[in-house]
Amino acid sequence: MTWHPAADHSTPEAIVVEQNRRVIGLSGWIVDAAIEAVSTGRFLQVLTPARTLITYPLELFIGQSGSSWVVRDDTGFRDGFTGVPMIWTGARFVPAPDRSAPPVDPVKPGKGTVEVHVATLHREADPQNIGSTADAVVHALTGSAPLGWGTAEPATQPWSTREITAHCRGRAPLPTHLVIVGNGALGTLTVERVDTGVLERLQVTGPPAGTVSQGAVDGLITDLAATARTVLVAVHPRRTGGLRSAAPCPPSLPYGILIGSDVVREQGAEHARAAPAVDIRLVGPPGRPACWCRLSGGGQAPYELLTEILHHFGLPRPADQRAP
Numbered sequence: 001m002t003w004h005p006a007a008d009h010s011t012p013e014a015i016v017v018e019q020n021r022r023v024i025g026l027s028g029w030i031v032d033a034a035i036e037a038v039s040t041g042r043f044l045q046v047l048t049p050a051r052t053l054i055t056y057p058l059e060l061f062i063g064q065s066g067s068s069w070v071v072r073d074d075t076g077f078r079d080g081f082t083g084v085p086m087i088w089t090g091a092r093f094v095p096a097p098d099r100s101a102p103p104v105d106p107v108k109p110g111k112g113t114v115e116v117h118v119a120t121l122h123r124e125a126d127p128q129n130i131g132s133t134a135d136a137v138v139h140a141l142t143g144s145a146p147l148g149w150g151t152a153e154p155a156t157q158p159w160s161t162r163e164i165t166a167h168c169r170g171r172a173p174l175p176t177h178l179v180i181v182g183n184g185a186l187g188t189l190t191v192e193r194v195d196t197g198v199l200e201r202l203q204v205t206g207p208p209a210g211t212v213s214q215g216a217v218d219g220l221i222t223d224l225a226a227t228a229r230t231v232l233v234a235v236h237p238r239r240t241g242g243l244r245s246a247a248p249c250p251p252s253l254p255y256g257i258l259i260g261s262d263v264v265r266e267q268g269a270e271h272a273r274a275a276p277a278v279d280i281r282l283v284g285p286p287g288r289p290a291c292w293c294r295l296s297g298g299g300q301a302p303y304e305l306l307t308e309i310l311h312h313f314g315l316p317r318p319a320d321q322r323a324p
Contacts, residue, residue, distance in 0.1 A: 008047070014092035016070075018047040023243065025153030026057040026179060034065050045070050045093050048080070053243040056186050056205045057153055057179045068093065071246040083248035104248050107237035114141060114206040115239075115252050117232040118224065121262070122198040130168050130191055131161035131180075133202050133224065138182040140220035141206035146182040149189070155181045164189075180204070186242035205242050209235045221258045221292050225284025230315065231258035232306075254302045258283075259291040259313050267313065276308045 009016035015037045017030060030046065037044040046062065048054075050073040054062075062069050069080030070093045077086040077093060085096040116137050131149070138146045148155040149164055157163065159180075168176045168191045175192035180202075187204030206212065217233060224231050234252040238244060261284055264272045269289060273280060277293035278300075284290045293309050295302040310317050 011091045012042070014043045014045050016045045016047055016092070019052065020049060022051065023053050023055070024048060024058060025055040026061050028152040030058070031061070031152055034061070034067055037067070038065070043067065043092055047072065047093075048246070049073075050246055053245055054080070055153060056203075056239065056242045056244070057188050059244055060188055060203055069246070078246075080246040081248070083246075102248060104250055107250060112209055112235040112237040112253075113239050113241075114209050114212050115234045115236050116141070116202070116204050116206065116220075117230075117234070118200075118202040119229045119231075120200040120202075120227055121194075121196060121229045122200065124197065126169065127198050127200075128165060129161060130200060131159075131164040131189065133200060133228065134180050134187070134189055134204070135161065136220060136223050137202060137204050138180070138185045138206075140216045140223075141204070141212055142182050142184045144183050146180050146185070149178050149180050151178060153179050155179045184241075205236065205239055208240075217256075221256075221290075222283050224258065224260075225290035225292075226261050226288055228258060228290075229260045229262060231260075233257070251303075254295045254306045256292060256294045256296070257306060257309060259293065259309075259315070261285070261288040261290045263313055263315070264289055264291050271312075275312050277305060 008018040015033050017033050024046070034044045044065065044067040046067065047070045050071050052071070054069065061067070070086055071078050071080040077088065078084060079086055079095070083102045085099040086093045087096045118133050118137060120133050134146055138144070146159040148157055148159055150156045164178065173193050175190065178189040180187050180189055184207045185204055187202065190201045192199055221231060233255045235255060236252040238247065238249040259272065264282075265288065269282060272282065272289070272291035275291060275293050277295065279294035281292045282289035283292050295305045307317060
């Protein structure tokens with residue numbers, strides 16, 4: 001069994017990293033511990049007090065890496081996302097038998113922070129503009145450009161798409177995972193080679209939904225119509241300032257999805273207009289339209305509409321985050 005310097009407990013089944021701070025981010029120590037866990041066939045489990053808040057990059061990392069967030073409170077241990085009670089087996093934390101998640105408190109409509117997910121497929125083997133999508137998204141949400149980037153939190157490098165592109169190029173063909181930060185925005189940028197080019201995936205959480213105008217959203221989807229493959233705009237009900245607490249809550253509520261011009265061109269504008277959405281608009285350059293589908297305002301649940309729209313265009317559903 002390999003020991004890792006960030007581990008407070010190391011067993012044949014898990015590396016447990018215990019953190020007692022009020023706010024926990026995606027530090028280099030946690031990333032390294034997760035890599036060690038995966039390479040040795042173990043789980044990474046981050047253990048914190050119930051009062052701890054985690055950053056959006058750490059939230060995404062835990063959900064996407066197969067790790068877990070374990071919270072200690074007066075009653076014992078529980079999953080930091082779902083609230084399911086957990087027990088220590090002597091080797092790792094597991095859900096307690098015959099126990100279920102507590103009920104989720106209702107969320108007031110319109111509350112929460114804006115969240116944007118963008119997938120961009122660069123057809124060229126050596127793209128020159130990695131990070132320009134993040135520029136557009138952060139500016140639309142906050143009114144200013146991103147401030148910095150890095151391989152972990154805190155992001156220490158001044159914002160520069162040229163330097164980000166060079167960093168990704170230097171790591172190719174290995175994937176690159178970065179943290180980005182703006183004035184009121186926080187997120188991650190992942191770049192990896194795929195069979196059809198280079199895939200750039202951006203996930204950003206921004207300011208409260210009520211502070212982002214409809215004009216800003218409309219301008220963003222128009223700006224990204226010709227370059228993005230998909231853009232999902234959603235609202236997370238409980239995340240504040242890029243941080244979330246260990247209180248069970250519903251997942252992000254989808255507001256709208258942009259289907260990029262490449263997908264629309266492959267299937268035709270009439271097929272796009274037939275999408276099962278509440279409101280459909282073709283946007284972007286003449287002759288190369290993308291399709292913006294609103295998911296709110298109808299009688300059907302936005303989650304169901306999102307699934308139907310993606311099926312309509314033959315696109316996979318984005319991997320859900322850890323039950324948020």
